[in-house]
Amino acid sequence: MLTAxxxxxxxxxxxxVSAQLAKIQRQITDTxxxxxxxxxxxxxxxxxxxxxAIQMQLQALAAQVLMLQQQMNVLRMSQVQKEALESVxxxxxxxxxxxxxxxxxxxxxxxxxxxxxxx
Numbered sequence: 001m002l003t004a005x006x007x008x009x010x011x012x013x014x015x016x017v018s019a020q021l022a023k024i025q026r027q028i029t030d031t032x033x034x035x036x037x038x039x040x041x042x043x044x045x046x047x048x049x050x051x052x053a054i055q056m057q058l059q060a061l062a063a064q065v066l067m068l069q070q071q072m073n074v075l076r077m078s079q080v081q082k083e084a085l086e087s088v089x090x091x092x093x094x095x096x097x098x099x100x101x102x103x104x105x106x107x108x109x110x111x112x113x114x115x116x117x118x119x
Contacts, residue, residue: 017079021072028068035061087118 038057045051092108103111 017075020075024068024072024075028065028072031061031065031068035065 035058038054038061042051042054042058045054092104092110105111
C-alpha cells in the first residue's frame with residue numbers, strides 16, 4: 001500500500017530544484033489523500049484487529065508525509081546554501097578584481113574588509 005520515497009538528487013539549478021519540490025509536493029498530496037481514504041476505512045472497520053491494522057497503515061502514511069516534508073526542507077536549505085556560497089564567491093571575485101590593497105587569507109577571503117552577501 002505504501003509507495004517508496006525516492007531520494008532527491010543534489011540541488012542543481014533553480015528550475016531543477018523547483019521541479020523536485022513540485023514532485024515532492026505531489027507525493028505529499030497523494031499521501032494525504034491516501035490518509036483520508038484510510039481514515040474512512042478505519043471508521044468502517046468491523047473489529048479491533050482490523051482497526052489496529054488500519055491504524056498501523058495510518059501511522060506509516062503519516063511517517064511518509066513527515067519524511068517527504070523533511071526532504072523538501074533539505075532541498076530548500078541546500079538551495080539557500082548554494083545561493084549564499086555563490087554570492088560570497090561573487091563578492092570575493094569582485095573584491096580581488098578591484099584590488100585596492102585588500103588583504104586576503106590563504107583561501108582568498110577578504111580579511112578586515114566589508115563583503116556584501118546576498119542570500
